[in-house]
Amino acid sequence: MTDLAQSPTQSLxxxxxxxxxxxxxxxxxxxxNGPVNTILTLVIVYAFFRVVVPIVRWALIDATWxxxxxxxxxxxxxxxxxxLGSWGRFIIFGRxxxxxxxxxxxxxxxxxxxxxxxxxxxxxxxxxIAIWLGGIVAVAALxxxxxxxxxxxxxxLWNGLPLTLILALGGVGFAFPIGVLAALGRRSKLPAIxxxxxxxxxxxxxxxxxxxxxMASLMVPxxxxxxxxxxxxxxxxxxxxxxxxxxxAEAVRGGLQAIARGQYEAADALGLGYWQKxxxxxxxxxxxxxxxxxxxxxxxxxxxxxxxxxVGIFDVLQDANTGLNDPAWRHAYVEAxxxxxxxxxxxxxxxxxxxxxxxxxxxxSGTGPRRQ
Amino acid sequence: xxxxxxxxxxxxPAARVALWRDMRVRGIAAQILTVGAVAGLVAYFGHNAIVNxxxxxxxxxxxxxxxxxxxxxxxTLIDYSPASSYGxxxxxxxxxxxxxxxxxxxxxxxxxxxxxxxxxxTNWLVQRVTGWYIEVMRNTPLLxxxxxxxxxxxxxxxxxxxxxxPLPGVFISNRxxxxxxxAWNEAYLWxxxxxxxxxxxxxxxxxxMHRRQELTGKRFPIFWAGLxxxxxxxxVVFLCAGAPVELDTPVLQGFNFVGGENVTPEFAALLFGxxxxxxxxxxxxxxxxxxxxxxxxxxxxxALGLRPSWTLRLxxxxxAVRVIVPPMTSEYxxxxxxxxxxxxxxxxxxxxxxxxxxxxxxxxxxxxxILMAVYLTISLTISVLMNFYNRYVALxxx
Numbered sequence: 142m143t144d145l146a147q148s149p150t151q152s153l154x155x156x157x158x159x160x161x162x163x164x165x166x167x168x169x170x171x172x173x174n175g176p177v178n179t180i181l182t183l184v185i186v187y188a189f190f191r192v193v194v195p196i197v198r199w200a201l202i203d204a205t206w207x208x209x210x211x212x213x214x215x216x217x218x219x220x221x222x223x224x225l226g227s228w229g230r231f232i233i234f235g236r237x238x239x240x241x242x243x244x245x246x247x248x249x250x251x252x253x254x255x256x257x258x259x260x261x262x263x264x265x266x267x268x269x270i271a272i273w274l275g276g277i278v279a280v281a282a283l284x285x286x287x288x289x290x291x292x293x294x295x296x297x298l299w300n301g302l303p304l305t306l307i308l309a310l311g312g313v314g315f316a317f318p319i320g321v322l323a324a325l326g327r328r329s330k331l332p333a334i335x336x337x338x339x340x341x342x343x344x345x346x347x348x349x350x351x352x353x354x355x356m357a358s359l360m361v362p363x364x365x366x367x368x369x370x371x372x373x374x375x376x377x378x379x380x381x382x383x384x385x386x387x388x389x390a391e392a393v394r395g396g397l398q399a400i401a402r403g404q405y406e407a408a409d410a411l412g413l414g415y416w417q418k419x420x421x422x423x424x425x426x427x428x429x430x431x432x433x434x435x436x437x438x439x440x441x442x443x444x445x446x447x448x449x450x451x452v453g454i455f456d457v458l459q460d461a462n463t464g465l466n467d468p469a470w471r472h473a474y475v476e477a478x479x480x481x482x483x484x485x486x487x488x489x490x491x492x493x494x495x496x497x498x499x500x501x502x503x504x505x506s507g508t509g510p511r512r513q
Numbered sequence: 514x515x516x517x518x519x520x521x522x523x524x525x526p527a528a529r530v531a532l533w534r535d536m537r538v539r540g541i542a543a544q545i546l547t548v549g550a551v552a553g554l555v556a557y558f559g560h561n562a563i564v565n566x567x568x569x570x571x572x573x574x575x576x577x578x579x580x581x582x583x584x585x586x587x588x589t590l591i592d593y594s595p596a597s598s599y600g601x602x603x604x605x606x607x608x609x610x611x612x613x614x615x616x617x618x619x620x621x622x623x624x625x626x627x628x629x630x631x632x633x634x635t636n637w638l639v640q641r642v643t644g645w646y647i648e649v650m651r652n653t654p655l656l657x658x659x660x661x662x663x664x665x666x667x668x669x670x671x672x673x674x675x676x677x678x679p680l681p682g683v684f685i686s687n688r689x690x691x692x693x694x695x696a697w698n699e700a701y702l703w704x705x706x707x708x709x710x711x712x713x714x715x716x717x718x719x720x721x722m723h724r725r726q727e728l729t730g731k732r733f734p735i736f737w738a739g740l741x742x743x744x745x746x747x748x749v750v751f752l753c754a755g756a757p758v759e760l761d762t763p764v765l766q767g768f769n770f771v772g773g774e775n776v777t778p779e780f781a782a783l784l785f786g787x788x789x790x791x792x793x794x795x796x797x798x799x800x801x802x803x804x805x806x807x808x809x810x811x812x813x814x815x816a817l818g819l820r821p822s823w824t825l826r827l828x829x830x831x832x833a834v835r836v837i838v839p840p841m842t843s844e845y846x847x848x849x850x851x852x853x854x855x856x857x858x859x860x861x862x863x864x865x866x867x868x869x870x871x872x873x874x875x876x877x878x879x880x881x882x883i884l885m886a887v888y889l890t891i892s893l894t895i896s897v898l899m900n901f902y903n904r905y906v907a908l909x910x911x
Binding site for chain 2: 171172174178181182185186330331332333334337343344346347348349350351352355356359360362363364365366367440444445447448450451458474475478481482485486489490493
C-alpha cells in the first residue's frame, strides 16, 4: 500500500504515468499487496489456466454443433451441443403437441413482456392488475386452446419452461392473498384469528417444500369427495400457494412492522373502519416496503419449481432427463444441465439485480410511502 | 360561574350503540365465524378422507409403524434390515437427515465464513472469483446442482478397480469414498471421556483465569494450557492401553470394496451440494455482518494500540456476530429442510423413507403428520439453540 502512496510524487517528477505504469501500480495495489495476496493471485491464475481454459476449449473449440448421436461428440472430445439440436425444443416445451408449440412460445414472450412492464418503477397498481388479468386470460386461452382452430391441450401436456413460469407466477399469485391475510391475522388483536395465522405460518415454514408437494399430490385426492379429481398441475399449484403464502406473510409482516404507529392512529382519528384503514392507509405503504423481499421470494419460488420433477410433472428438468434417456444421447448430461442452469441463471440474476435496485431506491426515498 | 347541573353532563350512553356496531361484539363474531369456517373445512375434508380410505380398504391409525417394512435402505446408522418395522425405518431416516444436516451446518459455517471474508479481500482476483461463485450458486436451483454433483460422482468417477487412491487407505470411485478406519477398541471410549473431562476443566479454568485477569491484570496462557488439558489425558489413556491401532482397511473384492468405512456417492453429493449452495448465502450474511461494523471501531482499536489480529477477534467479530446470528439461523433451517431433496438422488433421508412408506401402506395422512411433527421439532430445536446463542452474543443494554 505504501507504494501506492508514493506514486503521485514519482509521477510528478517524471510527468504523467503511462498506461503501462498505471496498470502496474493497479496490479501492485490490487493483486500483489503483501505475500499472502501474491500467493493467492498466483494460485488463481494457475487454476484459471488449469480449469477455465480447458472448459472453454471443451465448450467452444472442441464442441460438436451438429451430429446424430453423442458418439460423434465423444470422438471430437468436446461439448455435445448437437444434443440441443435434437432435444432443445423438447426441453423447453416438453410434450406439448409439436405443431402447436408456437402457443407456449407466445406464452413465454407474453410472460417476459408482462414481467418487464411490471418491473418499471412508477407503474400504477390498477394498470398492473388490469395488465395481469388480461395476461392470465391470454395465457390460459393459448395454453388450453380449443377454439379458433387451436386444438384443445390438457394440462398434463403443459411442460417445460412455460410450466415453470406458470407454476412460479401462479404459485406466488395465489399465495399473495393468503399471505396478506395471514400477515394481517398475525397482527390482529383477536386471539383466535392471531393463533390460527401463527399456526399456519409456523407449521408451513417448519417443513420442507417437498413435504407440501407430496401432501398436495397424495392428500388432496383423499380430501375431495369421491369421484372428483383435480389435475396434477393444480394440485402442485395448491402446494406451492400454501407454501409461499406462509413466507409471503412474513415478508408482508416486515412491511407492516415498519409502518409508524401514527399512521394507524391518524386513520382511527379519521374514523375509518378496520378494512378501510387497512386497505387505504396501511397496506399500500406496507406492500411498497416489502416489494424487495417479495421479489427475492419470487426468485426462490422460481428456483423451487424444479422440485415438481419429484412428484412426476414434466418441467424443464424432467424434459431434459427424457432426452438423456434417449440411447443416442446418454452422455450429454453436462450439456443438458448446463443449458438449464443458464436459463435459470439468466432469469434469477436479472431479478436479483432488480431487487437490489429496488432496495437502493427505497432506502433513498426513506421507508415512508412513495408518491407516484 | 353557575355550577353545571350534573344531570345535564351526558356520558355517551354505551347501550345506545347498535349491537352490530359494537367493536367487541364484532370481534367475537369475526372470531367465531373464522374458527367455524376453518373447523367446517377440516371436518369436511376429514369426512371425505374417512370415506375415501374406507373405500380403498385402508385402516387408519399408527399401528402400521409396528408392521414389517420389507424394503432395503442403502445407508443406515443403526441396525436395520427389511425385517425391521416401519417405525424403525423412519428412525433410520431421521438419523440420516440429522447426520447430513449437522455435518452440513458445520461445514457451511466454516466454508461460508471463509467465502464471506474472501469476498471482502483486498485482492481483486479473490474478490471477483468469490463474487462469481456466489452469484452462480445463488441463482441456480439447488436440485439442479445436486444432480450435477451426483452425476459427477457417479458417472465421472473411476470404477472401483481403477479407484483413485490419493492417500494410503483412501479410495475414491463411483461407489463413493472408501476409507480405512481404526477398528473399534474399548480404549477409544475412555479417550473420549478423558477429552470431555479436559474440555470441562479447561472451561472452568478459563473462567477462573479471566476473573483473575480482570482483578489483577495478570494474564494466563489459557490457549496452551487448554490444548494440554484436552489433548494430554486422551494421549495418556491411549499409551496406557498399549497404543491400539488396528486399521480396518477397505479391500477390493469382485466389483466393490469390503471393509473400512464407506461414504456413498449419494451422501457425498447431497453433502457437497448443500454445503456449496448454502455457503453462498452464508457468505453474503458474513460479508454484510462485517461491513456493518463501523470503520470507527477498527480505527479506535488501532488507536488504542491493538494488533490487527486482536482488532478482528476482540472488536470487529463480536460486533459482527450480532448481525450475523439471526439470518444465519434461517440458513441453518433451510439447509436442514433442503436436505429433503435427497429423495431425488436416492439418499435415504427421512422424507425419502416416509414417502416410500406412504406409497407402500397408503397411510398418507399418518405419514405426513409424522413428517410435519419431526421437521417442526428439528426446526424448533435449531431455533431455540440459536436463540440461546443470540442472547449470549446480543448487546447487553442498560
